[in-house]
Amino acid sequence: MHSIRARLLRGAPDSVLVPLPPAGLNPGPSLHLGGISNSILSPSSLRGEHNIEYSLMFRSSPGFVFHDSRGFESGAVEELELVREFIQKKASLGSMKNQLHAIWYCISTDGNRFMTAAEKQFFDTIDTGSVPVIAIFTKFDALDAAAFSALSDQGVPFAEAQMRAPEHAQAQFNQDLSPLIKQLAHPPRAVVCLRNMNKGSPDFIQKAASELIEKTSTTLDDSALKILLVQAQCVNVRLCMKAAVNSEIITKAAQNAFQEDPVTFNPIQKELIKQIFKWFPYIWVSGRLSQVVDHSVSHTFSILGLSADYWNYLADGFIQVITPLISSHLHSISPPLQVLSVGCAAVIVAAKAFWMQPGDTRPHHIASSFNHYMESGAAEDVKVAILKAFQDAPRPYDTSEGKAALLEVVLNNQMSHAS
Template sequence: MDPTAVKKQFDRIGRFRVLVIGRSNAGKTTLLQRVCNTTELPEVFNSKGEKIDPMIVQGSLERGYHNIEDELIFQSNPGFIFHDSRGFEAGSKNELGLMKDFVKDRAAAMKLEQRIHAIWFCIPLTESERPVLAAEEQFFDGCNTASVPVILVMTKADAMESLAIGQLIDGGLTMREAISRAGELATQLLAGVRTRIQNQLAGCKYPPKGYVSLASMNETSADCDPLLRCTTNALDGVELQKLVISTQQVNFVLNIEYAVK
């Protein structure tokens, strides 16, 4: 496609807009920082486009109390606009209703730049015994996401290694032996949790369109490539695929791969 035509398409759609859903301990802020290759806090704008002091909202972000309409933008990569939902800990029907309304309105917004293009639903594997809460399952049953791909992001997957070490020690191994053998068992445990989550959500009316697991997002070298690939592949339109790939200023491999495609 001619570069001028591509630019017109991007200007028509706007920036790539993502709704991030998850509990307040799911590592959402850290995940977004890795995606945007920064350690800085995002700039926050209200629905009127007015900038809010990020230090004022940071506490509310950590506790999960904030306005879903607020836009989070990282200056390191302003091609993304994020909306962060309130955590599900509250278990409030009102909160679920607000989220359903937001998805409904933003999925069908008349102005393309106001639409959400993807949803990242984060579940921390530090709570693998009960990975999907009842309130979260209600989202997949009652929130119409037919026109917006939902990617279920299993965060803190490195917790599986600690769990594996504990199980091996309980089985009679020394700490040194357990650490050396934990990798294989951690992979098996992760596969088991993923299967449980997929089986639980498979019967829902609007199940996720993709599943990814991410580990060590607190490290600057952490790899977000699986999430970006999964999101890109889940998108229906070629223009949206090009848009999300174009935001990856530091992911040259992904840019080249999809440019060739």
């Protein structure tokens, strides 16, 4: 089917964003993201009918709401206007939970044209304002045949051309088509290319889901929405780790410790731990209290029902187990590097804790995870990696380079969930 589906998402009342696949995104009986059962995609008398005003929700994640356009072909003015009106209406709503948060616009690449007149009309005439549009090019593997032919024409051997075709297809897309996308009046803020989704492989699906959610997260300007999006997908712990590091919580704390006295400085800061843990929602998802600590995202956490008391409880539990074990471990390095080490420990331990009890992580899982962090040698490896990355080249820590270096340390030293 070559019609275009505009994927319109909004947060539901008393709920959070959950990255689930829109029905129709390369539809197939095995397609599932975020733990959706196949039954959701089974045929029904209503399947194929689309009304953008209808809310599409999934039983496995009721906090996420889709609005599905029926799609519009060239000259289909009525459906285009319906989409325009829907976007404008949602933009005028004051409450975050009722607003439109993002648009997933699906474009199939298995046709003869890169972009139809209807698709171009959408991006040239509809200004979505602060609502980001993510263009999803589905069936991207359909471009492999042309890429294979191009490589063969260059004299590349058959087997090598087959192997290089996907990479060459992506390179040609980036070279020839990406500039055309940027020239649109209202270009998408991000582009995602999905391939081989029809095969139903869990690895392909997980990779596609991760890329889509990460790209969506980068387009969101509101920090509260970023947290909502990250907290929704508990199966992708790596995204939680990236979000925690990229939020600059750790690097800014390290920068602030630059003038501290190494003798009296305590790197185990309760506020730092709390701010890191907020990016790992499966740790605190059971908290149901009234107030919040971070007023910049107060609406988000009032929806989630989290409070200062619960955050203090979690942070205290982490600090209690970390203090006697890690304080002496860090005394030989400077205060900023001590902060970086503690921050890395909190991120890695939080990630490991998820796998101990997926969906129901408790403080004692945090304690067990930290004990494993110390006993496995990961703590020493992190310390050495931080010294190598930061000590020999003094620089401001709260920079893009600093975050990238810290993220590399975290990801290279994350603990296997099987251990």
